[in-house]
Amino acid sequence: MGVFFASLVDGLMLGFVYGLAAMGLSLIWGVMHVINLAHGPFIALGMFSVYYLGVKAGLTPYGALIFALFFGLLAGIVTYFVAVHRVLDAPHLTTLLATFSVNLMIIGLGTVIFTTTPRAIDIKLPSVSLGAVSIPATRFVAAFFALLSAAGLYLFLYGTKLGKSVRAVAMNRAAAELMGINTVQVLAFSFGLGTMLAMIAGGLIATLFPFTILSGSVYELKSFVICVLGGLGNPAGALVGGIILGLLEGGTSAFIPVSWVPVIEFALLVLILLVKPKGLLGG
Amino acid sequence: MARFRSPSFWLLMAFMLGIILWPIVTRSPYAREQAFVLFMYLALASSLNIILGYTGYVSFGHIVFFGIGGYTGFYLIHRYNWHMIPAAIVGGIVAALMAFLLGSAILRLRGAYFAIATIGINEAVKALVRNLPFLGGSTGMYFDFKVYEPYGGPGNALWLSYYCLAFLLLIILLVSYIVRSSKFGLGLMSIREDEDAATILGIDSARYKTWAFTLSAFFPGIVGAIFFFKNGNIEPGDAFRLFLSIESIVIIMLGGFGTVLGPVVGAIVYERLRGLLLVNPLLKNLHLAMSGVALLIIVLFISVGIVGFLRQRFPVLRRYLI
Numbered sequence: 001m002g003v004f005f006a007s008l009v010d011g012l013m014l015g016f017v018y019g020l021a022a023m024g025l026s027l028i029w030g031v032m033h034v035i036n037l038a039h040g041p042f043i044a045l046g047m048f049s050v051y052y053l054g055v056k057a058g059l060t061p062y063g064a065l066i067f068a069l070f071f072g073l074l075a076g077i078v079t080y081f082v083a084v085h086r087v088l089d090a091p092h093l094t095t096l097l098a099t100f101s102v103n104l105m106i107i108g109l110g111t112v113i114f115t116t117t118p119r120a121i122d123i124k125l126p127s128v129s130l131g132a133v134s135i136p137a138t139r140f141v142a143a144f145f146a147l148l149s150a151a152g153l154y155l156f157l158y159g160t161k162l163g164k165s166v167r168a169v170a171m172n173r174a175a176a177e178l179m180g181i182n183t184v185q186v187l188a189f190s191f192g193l194g195t196m197l198a199m200i201a202g203g204l205i206a207t208l209f210p211f212t213i214l215s216g217s218v219y220e221l222k223s224f225v226i227c228v229l230g231g232l233g234n235p236a237g238a239l240v241g242g243i244i245l246g247l248l249e250g251g252t253s254a255f256i257p258v259s260w261v262p263v264i265e266f267a268l269l270v271l272i273l274l275v276k277p278k279g280l281l282g283g
Numbered sequence: 284m285a286r287f288r289s290p291s292f293w294l295l296m297a298f299m300l301g302i303i304l305w306p307i308v309t310r311s312p313y314a315r316e317q318a319f320v321l322f323m324y325l326a327l328a329s330s331l332n333i334i335l336g337y338t339g340y341v342s343f344g345h346i347v348f349f350g351i352g353g354y355t356g357f358y359l360i361h362r363y364n365w366h367m368i369p370a371a372i373v374g375g376i377v378a379a380l381m382a383f384l385l386g387s388a389i390l391r392l393r394g395a396y397f398a399i400a401t402i403g404i405n406e407a408v409k410a411l412v413r414n415l416p417f418l419g420g421s422t423g424m425y426f427d428f429k430v431y432e433p434y435g436g437p438g439n440a441l442w443l444s445y446y447c448l449a450f451l452l453l454i455i456l457l458v459s460y461i462v463r464s465s466k467f468g469l470g471l472m473s474i475r476e477d478e479d480a481a482t483i484l485g486i487d488s489a490r491y492k493t494w495a496f497t498l499s500a501f502f503p504g505i506v507g508a509i510f511f512f513k514n515g516n517i518e519p520g521d522a523f524r525l526f527l528s529i530e531s532i533v534i535i536m537l538g539g540f541g542t543v544l545g546p547v548v549g550a551i552v553y554e555r556l557r558g559l560l561l562v563n564p565l566l567k568n569l570h571l572a573m574s575g576v577a578l579l580i581i582v583l584f585i586s587v588g589i590v591g592f593l594r595q596r597f598p599v600l601r602r603y604l605i
Binding site: 029033035082083086087090091092093094096097098100101102103104105106107108109111112221224225228232257259260262263265266267269270273274277 | 335339341343388389391392394395396398399400402403404406407410411413414421529532533536568569570571572573574575576578579581582583586
């Protein structure tokens with residue numbers, strides 16, 4: 001029982017981080033109806049920026065997150081103008097392929113530059129003991145930062161003028177344009193925002209697990225499951241979806257081998273798409 | 284059968300026959316291997332074209348049917364000593380059956396939702412196979428060399444795989460052409476252009492889509508069985524590699540969406556480009572990044588593909604570029 005409870009808590013903490021990654025994907029879909037297939041590589045770039053800036057350049061992993069934030073925003077804006085802007089109104093196949101081409105470029109360059117040797121970030125923090133089991137404190141710190149970023153995103157979207165224009169463009173791009181909003185800038189910025197969330201999530205994951213440049217794809221697929229759980233295009237739903245997925249992973253790992261977890265996750269993805277395509281929270 | 288009077292179709296068949304015969308005449312294993320890779324890409328792309336190009340449904344995880352057929356065929360040969368040809372056909376039937384069952388459910392989804400569902404199915408099946416000990420789990424299965432003895436040794440088995448794939452390819456092109464010029468094909472294309480309008484005009488879109496999906500899964504299943512028979516081992520990572528799915532989509536996009544010739548042109552150009560990238564020592568390491576750049580250029584600037592571009596530019600050619 002103690003083990004089950006501990007793995008639930010552990011899953012919950014991871015769920016916040018997964019949810020943050022999925023928020024990025026969901027935000028981009030919500031604003032411009034593009035599935036960002038370069039999401040995974042951006043998560044991986046987040047991992048590497050924390051590794052190089054935090055460990056190699058000595059900024060400490062959590063300090064490096066600030067730089068990952070700006071780097072993510074910039075990378076997203078560049079990606080938007082290079083790959084997405086021209087095909088924004090094209091059929092889904094086109095945008096899927098355009099973002100996938102960015103995926104290939106990052107993975108291709110990344111495997112040459114970083115190789116595929118696993119890296120790990122070692123953070124000396126005490127473990128928190130929960131009855132018989134102890135959970136590393138890094139999990140709690142990562143969950144805290146994930147929640148902080150999610151709260152920051154909400155303050156931004158609801159409290160600032162730029163945030164409000166992001167929501168306006170998501171609701172109705174043509175109307176937003178008529179109200180004098182520069183939609184191209186807002187779209188580019190939203191893509192940057194989504195990428196930024198992916199990078200922060202990647203940076204946080206890097207403090208928990210070993211990683212390579214290819215690790216991002218695992219979290220990209222998890223983000224799909226989460227977005228479908230919470231409803232695509234709904235960042236708050238993504239956070240809830242992340243928590244559900246985290247609890248599910250934590251809860252089931254006490255009873256079945258870990259290798260079965262992805263089977264359940266993807267079966268769930270297909271099932272929810274069929275039964276409630278708008279997500280569990282959607283109408 | 285008025286449709287078989289089209290000279291373009293017979294020219295295409297003659298051209299393919301020429302490529303098929305080249306390694307047989309020269310008895311060159313090198314030419315055969317090159318042709319095998321080309322035919323595999325072409326077979327996968329041409330089958331995918333039925334659901335993606337004609338019907339407009341983005342089956343992003345289509346490679347799942349290649350994997351399912353591959354595993355079925357491999358298992359039958361490995362455990363029950365079946366001959367490769369019936370095993371491959373059963374592989375295709377199992378893949379088609381899966382597509383039929385899944386298709387009636389997921390084809391209700393449209394656009395990006397459908398694409399995500401197919402990615403999800405591919406990942407779910409991959410994860411499932413990793414957990415099934417009788418399919419070899421995550422390490423997969425290996426052939427003993429003895430498997431190839433009934434075929435007259437591994438050398439002859441390679442030739443047999445080549446003949447089977449070449450024959451299958453001709454059938455796929457024939458089916459692709461028949462579908463495109465039939466009432467069924469017109470129905471599919473009307474679903475692609477406007478599904479709601481097509482339904483109102485009396486097209487049973489659910490049935491049409493399901494059959495198109497089933498047909499486009501049958502052939503990749505057979506290709507998978509032939510490929511892994513030739514390969515000698517099968518593992519989940521190889522059988523359900525999403526990248527191969529995307530390569531097939533790139534071939535369709537490069538050649539021309541929803542045409543019979545498109546995948547042929549696309550596969551030939553893609554195979555050449557890929558060869559160049561892999562041979563050049565400077566570009567070899569960067570080939571993934573380079574394919575990304577190539578894909579982006581295609582998507583941004585020639586989204587109708589080579590055949591589509593020619594059809595748009597020179598309307599006279601529309602009768603001939605099928």
